[in-house]
Amino acid sequence: MSNRKQEKLRFQLLSAQLELARSEDRAVVVLVTGHAGTGKGQLINRLNRWLENRLTEVQALVPSEEDRRRPYWWRYWTRLPARGRISIFVHGWAGDALFGGAARRLGKGSFADRLKEIASFEADLRAADITLVKLWLDIDADIQGQHLAKLEADPETRWQVTEEKWQRHSQHAVIQQLGKQLRKATENEDSPWLCLDASPDHDLLTPVVEHMVAAMQGTEKATIARPVGRVPTTPAMPQLADLAGHDSAIDKAEYCERMACAQARLAELARRAVWRGIPVVVVFEGHDAAGKGGSIHRLTSALDARTYRVCSIAAPSEQEHLYPWQWRFWQHLPKDGSVTVFDRSWYGRVLVERVESLIDEPEWQLGYQQILDFEDQLLRHGTVLVKLFLAIDRDVQLKRFKARAVTPHKQHKLTEEDWRNRARWDDYQLAIDDMLAATHRSAAPWSLIDANDKRRARLAVLHEVTVKLVERLQVN
Missing domain, CATH: 3.40.50.300 (P-loop containing nucleotide triphosphate hydrolases)
Known part of the structure; x- marks a missing residue:
């Protein structure tokens, strides 16, 4: 990408963000997930440099003791951005489901239940005028392995390759399959998934910024609708008219x-x-x-x-x-x-x-x-x-x-x-x-x-x- 085109794109992103901050008519949540070795950190760092970072926050959550002592979704609800601001979630709730399923911490039934929860959570965000930008970074398994090996061989980049990333590489096929289920269950016309080939040397910044600008400049209010959960077993429903009436006063x-x-x-x-x-x-x-x-x-x-x-x-x-x-x-x-x-x-x-x-x-x-x-x-x-x-x-x-x-x-x-x-x-x-x-x-x-x-x-x-x-x- 030429410097001129890059500066124009950067200006568009910053202008959209400043208009967002001025109007305070919505917030923006960017969810970045996908395979290991796809340059998520580099992409987020470049995005953060282009954005006004006083209005942006990156959430790379490792659940704390405080998180674990609250209901699961507490960690995400309490970290949502205010109107006029942008939050970037690294893996977030999508990664929790993917990697929990791949590691079998979530069985098939629990994984399916989590996808329903995610769909409901995202529907609540859209109903609250939060614009969702969802990014899936894809990579072929062989290319992923070669890339991780190359990074590990270089003393200057070796720190980027952890045991966890090699584990994710070994789970590539499972994560790929679970990712398809995740995207299908949570796809929505107001917040579609943008799937990108994140092989080394592929430009991720341009399509991501273009997608973010288009999402932030959208003016239509999201439809107020959400998946309806199971109908609970309901006992006899109380009504005000059912009250027995006055009892005799009780002695002090x-x-x-x-x-x-x-x-x-x-x-x-x-x-x-x-x-x-x-x-x-x-x-x-x-x-x-x-x-x-x-x-x-x-x-x-x-x-x-x-x-x-x-x-x-x-x-x-x-x-x-x-x-x-x-x-x-x-x-x-x-x-x-x-x-x-x-x-x-x-x-x-x-x-x-x-x-x-x-x-x-x-x-x-x-x-x-x-x-x-x-x-x-x-x-x-x-x-x-x-x-x-x-x-x-x-x-x-x-x-x-x-x-x-x-x-x-x-x-x-x-x-x-x-x-x-x-x-x-x-x-x-x-x-x-x-x-x-x-x-x-x-x-x-x-x-x-x-x-x-x-x-x-x-x-x-x-x-x-x-x-x-x-x-x-x-x-x-």
């Missing part, structure tokens, strides 16, 4: 005695979960003024403060808006042996964002499947997932709102947003019932709690968490 002395016993039992179980390295996620959703804060306080009072955190979820910040909507929830997941309590959660996608028309219907409809897949990742990692919905009736809510308004230490809890939400009570009731119906299943059921009586509700919360821990720990 009896309540205090039962609460002390419940907290002691929960404390014992929580310690066992910590010792066994089991992560726990407790999700609190419910009507405004249903008593989520008080219930959370009684729950956490039974836990060691060193082992839990409470995440209060409000409207996303300006920074969080630069990432896919799921990104901030992946950030807060507990490591093994820890507890995270979510005061409101990812279910806002199909509740407040739906009712307040913050997103279009195709987006919140898609949210149901995205939530199920997100929770599947938690369960697959061994997380104890407890989902609690605290429900009150309209009259009780009004009574509590009025009490907050005249109680100095509670006035901060009552906002204009609370009154606005109350005005749309029926819309929220419909959204809640739809949410329960779409996301209640045997593996991750909802516990619907009548919170008209705060004392009974708090005891019910501790009971539900205790039941889930007993099931997971398999104790009496």
Whole structure:
């Protein structure tokens, strides 16, 4: 390639990147994978020199202890670029599947399952306006062997040839076959695979840069669609109308005695979960003024403060808006042996964002499947997932709102947003019932709690968490 053509191409790439940074209308993820000895490092280094590297990050992941103590996809969700930026992943999730399959760490069934997960993950990225550029670097097995031998014979390049690369050379045929399956399962018109002959002396930079420029200059929004996973076994779906109604108020002395016993039992179980390295996620959703804060306080009072955190979820910040909507929830997941309590959660996608028309219907409809897949990742990692919905009736809510308004230490809890939400009570009731119906299943059921009586509700919360821990720990 002539110097003039090279400078023109470099200018096009940099211009596309700077426009990307200016508009912040999308992010770009470049995934580079394929065979060993194909010059991935050299290609990425040249790309990085051409790009504005203050807006670019290269992710060459070797899973850390922190990664291994979270669900598998945590390592990728938490490293996604913000809108306006570019991240280059070396092998990434594709390499994990390829080399796991080649080394038989992933059996045939597990490999097929991983491909489905990859297709879903990439669909989520496209739906979040992340442009995917996927590169497969190919090389003939004989040429690969000759090239590795040549590099190894030269003292100046010998460091590039590792035992792992020779192992990948010996697995060339398997990796080639698995690569075909991978590309077929994850091919998409919005993010096609660019397959390149990466034999020595072949120009990779030109076609890669041309492909990146075309991808970054594309203006069409990706179709909001994704592979639909298996239909889970669903138990009887709870609905707000199913609540039994008001129970007689529980005596304070009896309540205090039962609460002390419940907290002691929960404390014992929580310690066992910590010792066994089991992560726990407790999700609190419910009507405004249903008593989520008080219930959370009684729950956490039974836990060691060193082992839990409470995440209060409000409207996303300006920074969080630069990432896919799921990104901030992946950030807060507990490591093994820890507890995270979510005061409101990812279910806002199909509740407040739906009712307040913050997103279009195709987006919140898609949210149901995205939530199920997100929770599947938690369960697959061994997380104890407890989902609690605290429900009150309209009259009780009004009574509590009025009490907050005249109680100095509670006035901060009552906002204009609370009154606005109350005005749309029926819309929220419909959204809640739809949410329960779409996301209640045997593996991750909802516990619907009548919170008209705060004392009974708090005891019910501790009971539900205790039941889930007993099931997971398999104790009496």
